[in-house]
Amino acid sequence: MDAARLKQSWSQVAEFGDLVPLHFYSTLFLAYPETRQMFPSNMAGQRDRLVSALGHIVSHVDQVDSLVGFLHDLGGDHRKFAVRAEHYPAVGEALLATLRHFLGEAWTDELTQDWTAAYGLISQVMIDGAQAAEAVNPPWWVAEILGHERRSFDVAVLTLRPQYLLPFAPGQSIGVSHPAVRAWRYYSPANAPRSDGTLELHVRAAPGGAVSSRLVYGCAVSDQIHLAAPVGDRLTLWPAGTSDLLLLGSGTGWAPLKALVEQVAAEGSRRRVDLYVGARSPGEFYDNEAIEKLAAVYPWLAVTYVVGLDPQRPAESGHVVDRALADGDWRSRHVYICGSDEMVGHSVTTLARAGYHAGQLHHEGFGKHWYGPTWRTATAPDDSGGVR
Numbered sequence: 001m002d003a004a005r006l007k008q009s010w011s012q013v014a015e016f017g018d019l020v021p022l023h024f025y026s027t028l029f030l031a032y033p034e035t036r037q038m039f040p041s042n043m044a045g046q047r048d049r050l051v052s053a054l055g056h057i058v059s060h061v062d063q064v065d066s067l068v069g070f071l072h073d074l075g076g077d078h079r080k081f082a083v084r085a086e087h088y089p090a091v092g093e094a095l096l097a098t099l100r101h102f103l104g105e106a107w108t109d110e111l112t113q114d115w116t117a118a119y120g121l122i123s124q125v126m127i128d129g130a131q132a133a134e135a136v137n138p139p140w141w142v143a144e145i146l147g148h149e150r151r152s153f154d155v156a157v158l159t160l161r162p163q164y165l166l167p168f169a170p171g172q173s174i175g176v177s178h179p180a181v182r183a184w185r186y187y188s189p190a191n192a193p194r195s196d197g198t199l200e201l202h203v204r205a206a207p208g209g210a211v212s213s214r215l216v217y218g219c220a221v222s223d224q225i226h227l228a229a230p231v232g233d234r235l236t237l238w239p240a241g242t243s244d245l246l247l248l249g250s251g252t253g254w255a256p257l258k259a260l261v262e263q264v265a266a267e268g269s270r271r272r273v274d275l276y277v278g279a280r281s282p283g284e285f286y287d288n289e290a291i292e293k294l295a296a297v298y299p300w301l302a303v304t305y306v307v308g309l310d311p312q313r314p315a316e317s318g319h320v321v322d323r324a325l326a327d328g329d330w331r332s333r334h335v336y337i338c339g340s341d342e343m344v345g346h347s348v349t350t351l352a353r354a355g356y357h358a359g360q361l362h363h364e365g366f367g368k369h370w371y372g373p374t375w376r377t378a379t380a381p382d383d384s385g386g387v388r
Contacts, residue, residue: 175228
């Protein structure tokens with residue numbers, strides 16, 4: 001396989017924009033109509049998620065060693081969409097047909113061989129991952145809603161009890177879907193693992209968000225929803241050892257940070273933890289009571305609230321990262337960041353310019369959300385209990 005040739009050809013195809021996924025899905029659904037059920041009812045939200053992800057991964061096949069773990073987990077995760085081994089060739093055929101269509105005379109036998117080999121390698125890793133996951137976890141868990149509390153017009157806190165124990169680490173994300181909605185969103189539990197197996201989710205309804213809107217406005221106690229296996233390790237505490245922590249959160253990005261605080265408490269370590277939690281207005285601090293209880297119980301936890309737009313207290317307004325840097329030098333600490341794409345991006349850029357190195361900054365990237373097969377890029381901020 002010629003990696004440079006793969007990347008160049010994908011770059012040429014990507015210039016056609018939205019026409020590429022339109023052709024891809026039309027080809028896939030026409031030739032293999034049974035695959036339609038794996039995608040959301042409203043394809044307007046799907047846009048270029050699958051085809052862009054495929055193109056990106058395949059064109060970076062020269063880095064496949066670093067992608068193996070990710071692809072292995074991705075294959076296991078895709079079981080929740082009812083993806084089976086026989087579906088992979090169908091997707092591969094549609095991908096090659098799409099590439100051939102847009103490259104025209106530039107499509108060569110060599111490119112056919114390159115893309116076929118690259119996609120075959122990647123799909124096999126995913127198939128192997130799905131088979132390995134079968135022996136460990138179900139495709140999804142059924143969970144009962146034990147508590148549903150509206151904290152604001154668009155934010156709800158849900159307490160869930162999975163039918164079977166769903167293991168996870170604080171900072172990971174768990175897939176959530178409602179039986180009436182053929183789509184998934186990933187949310188970080190706002191608690192460390194509990195003896196009773198219950199989970200707490202903080203959900204903000206995003207404009208046009210089928211899953212988040214259903215969870216906030218269309219669910220009640222005793223309803224059942226589906227949960228998928230946890231993913232991600234960028235927000236887990238393991239890389240930090242016993243070092244002190246700086247936690248920066250905004251909106252429902254507070255959720256995974258709350259889980260980290262509970263983990264520190266459970267470990268009984270001597271960490272110092274400084275938490276800066278932000279909101280656009282004072283009324284949007286939806287979990288103050290829980291934050292204040294934690295701060296009152298644990299002397300190692302210091303909490304600072306930051307309001308984005310508060311004309312009554314201009315000195316305390318702004319971004320959480322700006323306020324934190326104004327308060328002290330945290331370069332000896334590991335920093336965990338969670339919030340909207342804009343908040344995470346601004347925080348990482350600001351900290352890097354201030355001399356903080358990448359190894360001490362922990363965040364999940366800017367807007368990677370699991371939705372339909374493969375991933376999607378978030379378009380609405382602050383819709384995930386930690387934007388995932």
